[in-house]
Amino acid sequence: MIKTALHAGRIMIENGSEVARVEDTIHRIAVSAGYPQSKVYVTITGIMMSISDEENAQIEPINLRTIDLEKITRVNDLSRKFAAGAIDLVEFESDLTELEVHPRYFPLWMQLVSAGIVSGTLEVVFRNNFPDFWITCLIGLIGWGVFYAVNKLAQVRFLSEFLAAVAIGLLAILAVHVHWGNSVDDIIIGSVMPLVPGVPLTNAVRDLLTGDLVSGIARGIEALMSAVAIGSGIAMILQIL
Incomplete structure (x- = not known):
């Protein structure tokens, strides 16, 4: 869950999303996965996330920043599908990877x-x-x-x-x-x-x-x-x- 949530947050920050939207998306992913007490700290250079009662936190560095609002929209759509139960965590992570490997840019x-x-x-x-x-x-x-x-x-x-x-x-x-x-x-x-x-x-x-x-x-x-x-x-x- 943490891997998928951090992956989604990184894509959003890299492509121009504001911090509040990223925090909300990651929190919704955690709640939908059954971890409502998770903690997340977001900046434009890195994201840190932990689960309550667990000892370890994970950090996702962010080195690239550009503007691609379509990617932000697609990550939001995937998070809503996950919250609705239309996809599971494995499909969610696979779709995020596909979004990065094969982005859709205007010619x-x-x-x-x-x-x-x-x-x-x-x-x-x-x-x-x-x-x-x-x-x-x-x-x-x-x-x-x-x-x-x-x-x-x-x-x-x-x-x-x-x-x-x-x-x-x-x-x-x-x-x-x-x-x-x-x-x-x-x-x-x-x-x-x-x-x-x-x-x-x-x-x-x-x-x-x-x-x-x-x-x-x-x-x-x-x-x-x-x-x-x-x-x-x-x-x-x-x-x-």
Whole structure:
């Protein structure tokens, strides 16, 4: 039971769930398995769980954090099935392993198109600049492509945000220089929107409001570092060019 509960909690934390949801899910798994007095402590870097009247506790380290809300939803669905008696612990653990081994991601082309649409739309919403809509879509698409490629090639935190921001700033200046766009600032503002750490920042606030101060502060710093990486990339290009 502890192995399955920790496995479920790790998947949720790794993919962007707030701490309170993870604690609730693990507690429900324990209650459904017949251990209502279990204890759990969750942070964004590790989960510790024990069963009352037992001497040993188990710890599940968390080294990777990304955003995949579909995985969180699927873990919640599996926990509800287990609570309803539709699956047992062995099936639950097997399904969690299958979820990690064969994840269902949106294809790259769909991610790129979505990033482009989001960039252009938010540029219009924030800056009311309709003439720069299409070039912002294109630069936002390319920026997300750089972000995706760097994440695949180099496992260095915040490097992907920095290099994607550099590419966006460079392309925005080039587009205005060749008269494909009108405002460098407007194009940059729209194009960086897909990179902004909105979910980590939201979860940081939610963790703080629910009393999970350690995780809330840690998430907030992580979101701040991502924002600094994005801002540094843009600032460097604007300073140089």
